[in-house]
Amino acid sequence: MSLTGQLETDIEIKAPADKFHDVFSCRPHHMSNVTPEHIQGCDLHEGEWGKVGSIIFWNYMHDGVAETAKQVIEAIDDENYSTTFRMIEGHLLDKYKIFDITVQSTPKDGGSLVHWTLKYEKLSEDVSEPKGILQLVTNMTKDLDAHLTEQA
Structure with a gap:
């Protein structure tokens, strides 16, 4: 059995791709206002919001448990509306x-x-696939979609 894996999901939303991307790439700290039941906080520890190499710290709920994560922004692709985060500290590690x-x-x-x-x-x-995290990001996506389409 392989220790490496990948989970993926697609979610259709009504919000524009650029506005959705802008929140995760440049303003993730707004997520605690958008989805407070899932994200309790997101703070900048190093760098600048929206810049590759910046380090952000999350307080979030995962499967009913308060957890933390420290991530570095590995890549931001504004042309393809993509952002990649690498976990460097926190419960998942x-x-x-x-x-x-x-x-x-x-x-x-x-x-x-x-x-x-x-x-x-x-x-x-013995470690299971991170299906709870996949559900968390799905819930966050739906909450952000509702938030962005309310503002339109």
Whole structure:
């Protein structure tokens, strides 16, 4: 059994791809206002919002438990509306050696298609796939979509 894996999901939303991308690439700290039941805080620890190499710290709920994550922004592609985060500290690293998250929004039929990719390497075969994190990002996507379409 392989210790490396990847989970992906696609979510259709009504919000424009550029507006969705802008929140995750440049303003992730707004997510605690958008989806407070899932994200309790997002703080900048190093660098600048919206800049590759910046380090952000999340307080979030995962499967009903308060957890934390420190991530570095690995890549921002404004042309393809994609942002990649690499986990460098936090609860997920208790189970995974590597945990990367990429979110990409693509314009589609007046809205967008949001594609999430979770790439990970488990510390052992006993560790399950991070399906709870996939559900968390799905819920966050739906909440952000509702927020962005309310503002339109």
